[in-house]
Amino acid sequence: ANVNTTGFKKDRAVFEDLLYQNIVPAGGQADAQTQTPTGLMLGTGTRVLATEKLHAQGNIITTENALDIAIAGEGFMSVQQADGTIGYTRDGSMKLDAQGQLVTSGGEAILPAIQIPQNATSVTIGRDGTVTAELANGGGSAQVGQIQLSIFVNNSGLQPVGRNLLKQTEASGAAIVAIPGEGGSGMLMQGSLEASNVNxxxxxxxxxxxxxxxxxxxxxxxxxxxxxxxxxxxx
CATH class of the missing domain: 1.20.5 (Single alpha-helices involved in coiled-coils or other helix-helix interfaces)
Structure with a gap:
């Protein structure tokens, strides 16, 4: 269902076995002279223990859209959710809102906030996240911000909340903010998007x-x- 969802990570179900009926214990006496080497235990089935997201890298697709960015490597972009909390995403299909602020396709503002001047004619996003705007009427270029990445000790501990967003939990550990390409984080690729890793x-x-x-x-x-x-x- 999410094969075409940008930056989506597939889930895997983890199972565990249930209680066993210990018919003949291993090492029990088969008769006066011998012991059973393995025993006889009958299982009663399995159950789902957990679901785990597999954070393998998805394919990088070239879009030629200046506001599209793909993360090649570890890390998530931080966004401001409607309830004031911070969400994390790898969906790099960015847009500009009415105020010129860089937002996700769902309207969540990128953190730290980046505002593109109204007289900007083009935007360049470097591999290190540096955002540069080319200004009209010979205004030259201006650095207007830098996209940062958040990395976690346990990506599988992040909780999906919908809208291509994840939230931090005690299992994931606290977010470690880094400049793209530093501290184990990935690099940004402008004009590209990361595809779902669903095969x-x-x-x-x-x-x-x-x-x-x-x-x-x-x-x-x-x-x-x-x-x-x-x-x-x-x-």
Whole structure:
């Protein structure tokens, strides 16, 4: 569903096994002279323990739009959410609002705030996040701000909140703000966007495997039900 969502990171379900019925304990006495080497334990199924986002780099797609930026490497851009809290995103499809402020496609302002002058004829975003505006009427160029990146000890601990945004949690650790290209953060690529890291073919194969496993389990339950029905009718 999110294969075309800019900067989207796919999820993975993590499973754990449930309680076991310990029929024959490992190392128990098989008879007076021998012990069982492995034992017999019957499982009772599995359950979903957690869902984890896989923050692998997505493909970089060239758009030639001056306000599009892709992050090549680690890091997230910080944005001001409507409730005043800070969100984090890798969706670099930027726009200008009515005041000339650099915002996301959803309208959240980039932090720290960057305002493009009204008489700017072009905008250049360097690999280190430096934003430079070329001014009209021979006004030359002016540096109007610098996009910073936030990196986390545990990216998987970030909580998705929708609108291509994540929020910091105790599991993610505090954001470490860095200039792009420094402190382990990635570089910015102007005129490009990071595609979703969802692989359609891989997901289709996984879906088919899951469907077949479900069908096998369903047939096993039907066979067991038929055996019990036969016993009830004939004993």
């Amino acid at each position: 359609v073919v891989e997901e289709m194969v996984n879906m088919i495997e899951t469907q077949r496993a479900y069908e096998i389990n369903s047939k096993a339950i039907s066979a067991a039900d038929g055996m019990l029905r036969f016993l009830n009718n004939n004993l």
